[in-house]
Amino acid sequence: AGDAIINVPEMIAIAEQRSRAHADELTQAAHALARRFQMDIESRRWFGTLNHAPSYLAKRARTFDHTFLIAAEGSLGQLEIAEAVVLGCGGPMWVLPGGEARGHLERVAIAWDGSRAAARALRDALPILRAGTHVIILSATDDKPMDDLQLPEVQQLLEEHDLETSTILFCRGNRPIGVALQEAAIEAGAGLLVMGAYGHNRLREFALGGATRSVLSAPRLPVLMSH
Known part of the structure; x- marks a missing residue:
């Protein structure tokens, strides 16, 4: 040969x-x-x-x-x-899906679970939210105790910024939370999902949480993330 x-x-x-x-x-x-x-x-x-x-x-x-x-x-x-x-x-990072998926700002969904990361993402997104017409607060009813979510306070904060808001509660069920969040946002007609990026210590390194990794791996609509 x-x-x-x-x-x-x-x-x-x-x-x-x-x-x-x-x-x-x-x-x-x-x-x-x-x-x-x-x-x-x-x-x-x-x-x-x-x-x-x-x-x-x-x-x-x-x-x-x-x-x-x-x-x-x-x-x-x-x-x-x-x-x-x-x-x-x-700072904020946008994750854009490949292909023909299109985003818009008419309706923006915020993934809210009462955490520091979610609050950071909301604040980072405020200039973007003002360009839209309606903000949807998304929360999973089977993820954290409802009293910990501070949903009325979040809605009040957004309304103080002259933003029209509504709240949608959804059940995660057996779905990964990242999948459930995206499905809820799409069903609500959102063109952008805002969410906190979560991490945890692993052998002195910071690694992504499951929800964040799930969305980063397979985004179905534009996502704005902040850690």
């Missing part, structure tokens, strides 16, 4: 060309969605190795108002990058 000859420089050049073309597509998609949300955004490109991407992007995101990540099915390292950015950027 003959020896196979592999042209490594050519393979690298082809991979880089595909990466740059993919970057063009993602940039165009992000700007198109920003126009629908009536937002002005700035985009920058970085080319480097995949293992350095999570820490680099988390650090760079700290000096931007918002960070956008587009969830592409089968994208290598996507969850690791999203985890590093949402836990390390210190």
